[in-house]
Amino acid sequence: MSENVNVSLKLFIEYLQIEKNYSQYTIEHYQHDISEFFMFMSEQAIAHLTQVEYQDVRIFLTDLYDKKMSRKSVARKISSLRSFFKFLLREEKVGENPFALVSIPKAQKKLPEFFYEEEMKQLFDACDASTPLGQRNKGLLELLYATGIRVSECSQIRLKDLDMYLSTVLVRGKGSKERYVPFGSFAQDALEKYINHGRKELLANGNVQENLFLNARGGPLTARGIRTILDKIIEKSSLTGRIHPHMLRHTFATHLMANGADMRTVQELLGHAFLSSTQVYTHVTNEYLKKTYMAHHPRA
Structure with a gap:
């Protein structure tokens, strides 16, 4: 995979830290989700982020559902990757956001747990x-x-x-x-x-x-x-x-x-x-x- 992929992630993490002021815990979630997608890119022989297309995203989501991942987890990964590609689009690193048209699955409504x-x-x-x-x-x-x-x-x-x-x-x-x-x-x-x-x-x-x-x-x-x-x-x-x-x-x-x-x-x-x-x-x-x-x- 191209070295530019890791450079892009590094720039995005700096953006989350400096511009968005996200907590380290939140940033770790973003990093994990994006790194998981990088592994998928390697498996699919996609060398550059500019080569990722909507069809690739659909295959990635199918893999997540095949792993019996919850809708909440899938929704978080979509959100993370959509934000990542939106940032890359703003920085003119890619020509489009392949996650822009992906709908986030509605999470099951679950009441918050609490102590009596x-x-x-x-x-x-x-x-x-x-x-x-x-x-x-x-x-x-x-x-x-x-x-x-x-x-x-x-x-x-x-x-x-x-x-x-x-x-x-x-x-x-x-x-x-x-x-x-x-x-x-x-x-x-x-x-x-x-x-x-x-x-x-x-x-x-x-x-x-x-x-x-x-x-x-x-x-x-x-x-x-x-x-x-x-x-x-x-x-x-x-x-x-x-x-x-x-x-x-x-x-x-x-x-x-x-x-x-x-x-x-x-x-x-x-x-x-x-x-x-x-x-x-x-x-x-x-x-x-x-x-x-x-x-x-x-x-x-």
Whole structure:
């Protein structure tokens, strides 16, 4: 395959980092999807990106479906490659976008997964607040549940972004959009304990860091590191199954709406650009209320 293929990918990654300001986690997804298409090009003896045609794209999609790939995964790959070729078209590296006419398969409508209040208590109880790492984990879990912020946003929080007097945190969301999100007394207590004790001990293992959450070596805790911590917390709890990072975000929104918060407020707190992204929680809340009713009403 032509060396220009890898050069084009490198330019696209720089575009995502500098112009789009995407998180490293998102960029890795793009890189994986595009590299997979490069492998397909090699198998089909397509040497240059300018040689890719609509018919080649159809064969590529057929291969994905033959591998029993989910519609959600296929849709993501189409979106990644469409953006890639759109960038190449803008840079005049190709003459057309072969993915422009490909329709993205509609994903199966699936309600977001979330934790019930008693399940959240089990997660909090699984954090050993007597150790520096346990204090960090408790503060991390409390903040994620209290604010509904994304894991990628949480990993970027600096110590100076916290306002303990107003109980708010400055969050940098997608596209460098900033918003202030409040947090409650439970999160405040956990964060103060971590900052005054656990974080200072972790800092002794490394250099001075601006980041709020640190790893065991005293360095910044990455988004991937946060995901690993959440997995370990659920392993220590009595809950079964796996935790994915967005479950805490879904739980935050679901519990707010179940207790009477209006959709516009939840939209603002989550940092959603469109209200339609928040509306899914009305359906989740109905399920939540039904389960709560069935569990607690004496005549249910």
